[in-house]
Every structure is written in structure tokens, then in C-alpha cells.
Amino acid sequence: MGSEPGDAPVALSIEGVSVEYGTTTAVEELSLSVREGEFFTLVGPSGCGKTTTLRLIAGFEAPDGGSIAVRGEDVSGVPPEERDVGVVFQNYALFPHMSVAENVGYGLKFADPPGGVSRERRVEELLELVDLEGMGAREPEQLSGGQQQRVAIARALAAGPDLLLLDEPMSALDARLRERLRMQVRSIQRELGITTVYVTHDQEEALAISDRVAVMRGGRAEQVDSPQAIYGRPRTRFVAEFVGDNNVFAGEVVGPAERSGRWAVRVGSETVTVGSGDRELSVGDRVTFCVRPEAFATGLDHNRLEARVESAEFLGDRTRTRLEWQGRELLVWTDDRPGGRVAVGFRPEDVHVVDVEST
Ligand code: ATP
DSSP states (O other): OOOOGGGSOEEEEEEEEEEEETTEEEEEEEEEEEETTOEEEEEOSTTSSHHHHHHHHHTSSOOSEEEEEETTEEOTTOOGGGSOEEEEETTOOOOTTSOHHHHHHHTTTTSOOGGGOOHHHHHHHHHHHTTOTTOTTSOGGGSOHHHHHHHHHHHHHTTOOSEEEEESTTTTSOHHHHHHHHHHHHHHHHHHTOEEEEEESOHHHHHHHOSEEEEEETTEEEEEEOHHHHHHSOSSHHHHHHSSOOEEEEEEEEEEOSSTTEEEEEETTEEEEEEOTTOOOOTTOEEEEEEOGGGOBTTOOTTOEEEEEEEEEEOSSOEEEEEEETTEEEEEOOOOOTTSEEEEBOOGGGEEEEEEEOO
16 A cells, blocks of 8 residues: 555545534534545544544434535435444443454454455454454453454454544553554554544544544534644644644734744734744734744744743653743743743744734
């Protein structure tokens, strides 16, 4: 495989889909399209509609409006067992009284093994794929949490589905195991080239594992982009603050700076120089912009802000330092002692404008 899914045909398309529970709108006019072989992640805070979206794709939920198509075929009215999807839920426990092999074989309940192989051979192949060769005779309780979730993934893949849907499959595992399992999941997905929709509330996991990420908020997709673009070019303040640490500033454009594409912006009693990127700015605009903690440095001459060091947490590879500047907190990765004063700067090109209000 190894080919990038960027130009692949659309495998799943969701168009204008809404779901309401009484007065709660769980999903609102959501439109997304996922390409063949893509690892696509829905990330967002609790209650933003991630699970409901996955249940819609699986067919456990019917939309109140809009449509869902898999490989161009409208799947409305197709029951879950007739959709070619494999699903792994956070708490979708294995059957405790069945062996590992029987659990995986259960995934073939509604279908014959693909490629005309026997059920036994198919189960062996799948156990090999998830790195559990020779463990077929074990009971689920004789496996670690991570191994159990790999059995659940093997079961979901048994019938050779068009889509793999994973809903927080790692949230019950400890941090180290999650990191290991997410690499394994990604490598299985790449090996099979299977189109995958993954749900997590963990933004770091979303960036680490995905080809593309949809950041969801209030039942809508606020931004759909590559992990690099979500992190480096957030389109809204919500995305800027939800994904990674960020410093968000609000100010007023007071004039163009000496270089084109740069503007002088008044923030509190300071004037800073801001690169506008692809945003059009004019004097008088109210702008919201963000600067990542890693963009701040003590040795920079640009945009020097005099601040007080409030706290410093040593994290091993860096120190998370909180500064107080003009009554607000700044988060930076410098290494300064609490109680002292420090001047930190940031370059205009490391600014990212997320909102512009013209007056
Ligand atoms: P979490 O990360 O907490 O699992 P989520 O992003 O997956 O959240 P959903 O489970 O899709 O969110 O829920 C979206 C909204 O719909 C929430 O406000 C939730 O309370 C509501 N909701 C979900 N299922 C139902 C239901 N069966 N009946 C009523 N309201 C529901």
C-alpha cells in the first residue's frame, strides 16, 4: 500500500446530517467526506456529537435530516448488520466465555470470510495481523487490556469491512499502553489500507494517529484538516485553544507595520507587530490572534513583553512556565525561576490570526 489517501476516491460521505434528541441537537447539519484508505479522526470535547456521528455511520442511529453514502451508495435504511462496517467501542467487551479465537470468529457471524478462505484460517490471519498469534485458545480475561482491544479490532475486521469505526478504543488503558496501541492500530490500518473513522476526545492522540482530523463543536465540524494544519493554522479560536497549548490575544489594528503583510496591533498598553498570514486586515479592526508557547523566547528582539514569572513546572524535556503579563497569563517553554521578571519575544510570522471583526 503506502500510497497517500489525498487523491483517493471518496469512501464515505456525510451530507447535511442532523440528529436531535428531544431539545438537544447532537449533530447539526454535519457534512464530511472521508477518502478511501484514509485515517480520519473526529475529535472534540465531551458532548460535541462524536459518538452520535459514528453511530450514524454504523447505522445504529438514523439521521433526522441529510444523507450518508458509502462508496457512493446511499445507506439510509440499510440495517447495521448489512452495512460493511466493523465497529470497536470503548466498552464493547469481548464475550467472556468464548476463547479469543471464538470472539474473532464471531465477527464472521453475518458473513463468510473474504477471499474464500476457511473460518479457521481467517481467524489465524487476523490474530497474526493484530500480533496475537498463538493466543486463540486463551480466554479474554487472560489478556491485558491492550490485547483485548486488539482482539476486538480483529473481530471488527473479520468480515473484511469497507469501513472500520473506532470509538475511543484506548480510553480505558494507561498512557504508555495507549501510545503503543495507537501505533499498532495505525500500522494495521496502513497494512490493510482500510478507511477508518476514529473518535477521541484526546487532541494529542488525534494529531498523532490521523491523516485528517475534524475538530467538532456543538454537533458541527469546526475545522477539517491535516494534523499539521489543525495545529499550525487553526481557523477559529476554539480550535486554537482546544488543540495544544496556545496563548490567545485580542487587540486593535492601529496601523500597517514597516513590512507589508504586517500590522501594528494594540494589546493592552503594548503595541505588537503581527503577521496577518492570509487574513485581510485594516486599521480599526478588532483581531484575535494566537501565539504558541514554543514561539516565545527570551533572546528575541521582536515583540518583547516584560512579564513576571508565576510558576515553572519541569516536565523532563521542557519547562512549562506561566508568566503574568498585564494581568493575563502567558504560557511559554522558557526556563525561568518563579518570582523573577523576564522579557520574552515572539516573531510576527509566528502569530496566527483566528478572528477579525471589522468596525
Ligand atoms: P463524549 O466524548 O462524552 O462521548 P460525544 O462527543 O461522543 O461525547 P455524543 O455522545 O455524540 O457526544 O452526544 C452528543 C449530545 O447528544 C450530547 O449532548 C448528549 O448528551 C446527547 N445525547 C447523546 N445520546 C443521547 C440519547 N440517546 N438521548 C438523549 N441525548 C443524547
